[in-house]
Amino acid sequence: MEKLFQNKVLVISGGLGDIGQAICREFAGQGAAIAIGDLQALADAQEFLNELKQEYRVAAHYNKVDVSDAAEVDKWLQEVEEVLGIPSLIISNAATVTQAGIHQVSPEEWSRELRVNLDGAFYLTQKATKRMLEEKLPGHVIFIGSWAAEAVHPNLPAYCVSKAGLRMLCKCMALELAPHQIMVNEIAPGYVQAGLSAEIWAKNPELIQQAAEKVPVGKIMSAATVAKQVAYLCHPANEHITGSTLLIDGGLSLRAL
Secondary structure (H helix, E strand, O other): OOOOOOOOEEEEEOOOOHHHHHHHHHHHOOOOEEEEEEOOOHHHHHHHHHHHHHHOOOOEEEEEOOOOOHHHHHHHHHHHHHHOOOOOEEEEOOOOOOOOOOOOOOHHHHHHHHHHHHHHHHHHHHHHHHHHHHOOOOEEEEEEOOHHHOOOOOOOHHHHHHHHHHHHHHHHHHHHHHHHOEEEEEEEEOOEOOHHHHHHHHHOHHHHHHHHHHOOOOOOEOHHHHHHHHHHHOOOOOOOOOOOEEEEOOOHHHOOO
């Protein structure tokens, strides 16, 4: 039986992070070739590349790339096309976060966060979808956003602003690309056992229980849960969901922080 994403190429920024790896595994399991971009050296990515190739029997390629640099993104996507083909599954996942309030965050931290989280998302999706248009390829773009786009998070102003901007970028791109059968959507997770949150909870185990108690469903989601929802929005049968935000927060946003 042919897998859902057989003969498709997925490109993902921030692909070596917890959520990034979970997305790669989910799509590799459905037959997609995987193109990963991240800030780590190739040697640091090799073990994960080998896992994708050997366990899932798919092609996998890695590039060290800073998504805040448009020229690097262009070079990355050119190489991906040469090695794997033109991606039609575009996942903008790279992000950084600074824990600092309005009067504590430095100009450099503010600028870096917006450049990675918002500019980087634009550079990747603009370039990738331009090639899709040139080749008349339908497909899917997914922005990994956050419930922080709509809920104020103390000490995370740059992150909240960048994710709010990402949400509007999603809508603008969705409207322009809809006639070309390129569906553009956002996944907005709440608390995830991944990334900075996972690091903090590992050092302070009592905090994860406190976090879980804030979530109406009573539990913290895994990176694999996020990945499954990304795959859901990229399903070949999805020809109408576009410009939407899939909020997966267990009801967290229904409560005040």
